[in-house]
Amino acid sequence: xxxxxxxPSWVICKSGTSVKIECRSLDFQxxxxxxxxxxxxxxxxLMATSNEGSKATYEQGVEKDKFLINHASLTLSTxxxxxxxxxxSSFYICSARDLIGGxxxxxxxxxxxxxxx
Amino acid sequence: GIQVxxxxxxxxxxxxxxxxxxxxFSDSVNNLQWFHxxxxxxxxxxxxxxxxxxxxxxxxxxxxxxxxxxxxxxxSSQTTDSGVYFCAGMRWEYGGSQGNLIFGKGTxxxxxx
Numbered sequence: 144x145x146x147x148x149x150x151p152s153w154v155i156c157k158s159g160t161s162v163k164i165e166c167r168s169l170d171f172q173x174x175x176x177x178x179x180x181x182x183x184x185x186x187x188x189l190m191a192t193s194n195e196g197s198k199a200t201y202e203q204g205v206e207k208d209k210f211l212i213n214h215a216s217l218t219l220s221t222x223x224x225x226x227x228x229x230x231x232s233s234f235y236i237c238s239a240r241d242l243i244g245g246x247x248x249x250x251x252x253x254x255x256x257x258x259x260x
Numbered sequence: 261g262i263q264v265x266x267x268x269x270x271x272x273x274x275x276x277x278x279x280x281x282x283x284x285f286s287d288s289v290n291n292l293q294w295f296h297x298x299x300x301x302x303x304x305x306x307x308x309x310x311x312x313x314x315x316x317x318x319x320x321x322x323x324x325x326x327x328x329x330x331x332x333x334x335x336s337s338q339t340t341d342s343g344v345y346f347c348a349g350m351r352w353e354y355g356g357s358q359g360n361l362i363f364g365k366g367t368x369x370x371x372x373x
Contacts, residue, residue, distance in 0.1 A: 177360065181301075186346065187363045234301055238361075249293070249361060251303035 145171050147239050149252035156227055157260055164222045164255045166237030172217040173239035177249075178210070181234045193220055227259045262287045262351050266364035273337050273371050281332040281367045283347035291350040292323055293361065294332050298343045306332070306345075337371045344368050 146169040156162050166176060175194050179187040191207075193199040193214035201207045209231075211223040220239075224231055236254045263286035273279055285292075294306040307314050311325040318337075323330040334341055348361040 184368075186365045187303075187348075189360050189362075192360060236301070236303065250305065251295070254301040256301075 145169075145239075145241060145250045147237065147250045147252040149237055149255050151255060152253060153256040153258075155258045155260065158228050159226055162224045162227055162257060164224075164235055164237070164257075166220045166222070166239070166252055168218045168239040168241075168250075171239075171241045173220075173241065174217065175240040176214055176220040177238040177240075178212060178220075178222050179236045179238065181236060181254075183234075187236060190222075224257065227257070229259045232257055232259045262289060262349055262362050264347060264349055264362050264364035266345075266347060266367050268367060269365065270368045271370070273369065275337060275339060275371055275373050277337050277371075278333070278335045279337060279369070281334070281345055281347075281369075283330045283332070283349075283364055285328040285330075285349050287351055288325060288328060289349035290352045291361070292330055293348050294321055294330070295346045295348065296341075296343050297346060297366070303346070334369075337369075339371045339373055342369055342371050 148167045150165045178190045180190050181187050189202050190205045191199045191201045191212050193212050195214050195217050199212035214220040234254050237252045240249045265284045267282045292310045293308050295303045297303050307321040309321045309323045311323050313322045318335045320333045344366040346363050346366045348363045350361050
């Protein structure tokens with residue numbers, strides 16, 4: 144099956160630093176990639192949708208200057224949490240939609256746990 | 261956007277028991293998927309099922325699109341089935357965006373040996 148990887152799998156950083164998370168579709172091309180955030184024991188909340196070569200679309204309440212998204216190619220999207228603060232600590236999950244497969248082929252990465260001290 | 265409700269929120273089973281998880285939608289959907297999130301956080305695609313019935317081993321799912329609900333059946337449950345089960349739906353509007361999966365709050369399943 145299709146594989147989506149994320150790196151790093153976990154990160155601990157000091158308050159005020161920036162953290163970059165990479166999301167890659169390993170064996171398929173993704174026209175669209177999604178970034179979700181999940182707090183403990185809660186559901187996934189969509190943060191933003193990105194299409195290759197264009198600006199990301201952010202959900203209401205998500206600061207685009209805080210969470211920078213770059214979808215540079217059909218297999219790579221990055222999320223940068225700028226000037227991270229403890230309240231940004233969360234589980235971040237990326238997802239990629241298969242270019243060929245269409246709507247039904249949306250696959251999820253293993254997630255990145257971010258802890259901001 | 262659509263609202264997704266899942267029930268029950270928590271479920272405890274003895275190994276070998278069967279269970280049914282339910283997902284209700286506030287509006288019709290073009291895409292409906294079931295996922296299993298394992299204890300490490302990985303989401304695993306179980307079914308893409310906007311309508312009809314599908315089966316995969318001990319799991320099966322049925323979506324009644326006209327009545328806006330979907331059911332996930334787990335038979336002969338095993339401890340490895342533990343985790344959180346999410347359903348997610350998408351409604352794609354013509355002329356709008358490509359559509360995004362909206363997740364329910366999940367059903368936390370614990371299977372005891």
